[in-house]
Amino acid sequence: MAESPTSSDELDDSVQFIYEPVTSELEQVVDNLGTLARQAQLTGDPSLLEHAIVSGGKKVRPAITLLAGGFHPGHEDVLITMATAVELLHIATLVHDDTIDSAKTRRGQATVGNIWGDDVAVLLGDYVFAASATYVCETGNLRVVRRFSETIMELARGELAERFSTHDWAQGVDEYNLRTYNKTASLFCTAAQSGGILSGGSEEETEALNQYGYNLGMAFQIMDDILDFMGTEEELGKPVGNDLMQGTLTLPVLLFAAQHPNEDVVKRLAAGGRDESDLKVMVDMVRNSPVMGETSAVLEGYRSRANEAIAKLPDARPRQSLEALTEYVGHRRS
């Protein structure tokens, strides 16, 4: 599925449109991250934290906080603080994930564990988790602080569930949904909901934003699942079908296994087999089967519900960006 230059240009335009209302606020988030890295007073290599923080990324989550807080202007400072916390939390999870996965690179750059060792990566992740929690306290809003702590618990719970469910072919879509909420959607919920709370939105608005975050987060993860099968190794930075090869059973795989319980390969894997050639056959069967289309339909459902959730919010620039983000999540390539 090679992309034409046109669609790529369109994607770039769409990204620019999404971020446009909060460009200067996002720059301040990036400034905050840089300041933290410089002031951290971590003994050892001074570039340690900077390395973890500056590794980039699209800053989707902090942008959601800023956009969700944009319906009631005048609260930019506290929103920037919150958005910084949200991005720091995301960075902390990446540092620990890379350590657990023994990943050597992320976005083309060597990981912290690769350069300084896993022990340092564990501790640096702890430090960034704590820094994120300290930033949230600066909002002065105890409800947001509490929700943030719960989110960290949910993130860990989701990652643990993923670990414990590798190669577990008895799991169903319910279990997938729960761990996907914990692992991915929880932080999207918190990013969106906190924007509502901190900008003084009503309970109804805040709940609408929470629902937006939930559905967008689920869609985001399912798009990841799809890209793992549909992208090229070059786009993904990892082999096609990598999740399945590692034993992580994503939505298309679970749908396929449920529909083909008597397929020989499925039976062998379900019986505890971990044969690499079986897993490779399974990757090819899944990517060439109708479950990819069915998974896309599930993704579309989440995207529709994300936009429905915020349909009652004012049809102003922040909502247009959030809707464009929903659109983007269904077409992103990485």
Add this chain to the structure above:
Amino acid sequence: MAESPTSSDELDDSVQFIYEPVTSELEQVVDNLGTLARQAQLTGDPSLLEHAIVSGGKKVRPAITLLAGGFHPGHEDVLITMATAVELLHIATLVHDDTIDSAKTRRGQATVGNIWGDDVAVLLGDYVFAASATYVCETGNLRVVRRFSETIMELARGELAERFSTHDWAQGVDEYNLRTYNKTASLFCTAAQSGGILSGGSEEETEALNQYGYNLGMAFQIMDDILDFMGTEEELGKPVGNDLMQGTLTLPVLLFAAQHPNEDVVKRLAAGGRDESDLKVMVDMVRNSPVMGETSAVLEGYRSRANEAIAKLPDARPRQSLEALTEYVGHRRS
């Protein structure tokens, strides 16, 4: 240095005296930990969190919170909540420390990493960190919540400093003091100070408790340093001089090195040598030198200042327990 039965009995009596005013509150802390373990809904082995939490320990830190809050009775519920958070934070650091050190056992029990693997241990530690932060939010006191987050940052900073300073013979006592504050005394400060804040103590009382925590925490770590050289392998559960063998330069070692810069072994190690026989010779030289007495004198100084800090607080039962704890820290064997 075998202990006579009499002194051992005296220590037991002293421990009983310390905990006596807060016995029922500490039981509720333990109940809270058990409830959390049961309700955590961590997919996988249900005994996972229970294993980490029930691994015991003396509960010194939560006892400090409860005792520090005992000068103004009537705030038991919020103090129990805070004490639970303090113990959870301590447990989280132990889970990550054991992972980083690849420790196979703690207090005679297999570590989480040993049973379930390092990846699970990293995530479980994250979960317990987050659970501790969520508990603190239940106090409803934003000042305490903020201080708690900063403490997690300081803990990580201290551990990182220890990692980066292994085999670094250029470090001085100032660096030792800073990392010992971060690694150990910070949580003692927070345990004591939060008791004052949450029981409605004055700023003066709260600062006195903070100073008590600082000095007690520094003394606690220095006693650890001494025990590493003076205890027997049976008492310590690890080889004598283990810190130095691993490259961690504790107070007695730094004092010795500063006084004997021209000793051949010191010169070789300072030049980057890590020869195991050199390190063993160093262990023997340190443990048989006057620096052990000098280290004890530094310890005594911290213990005196701990008691001085709370001398202005009412001479009531909580203060007597805190003073007895100071006494205990100078005589503990493990």
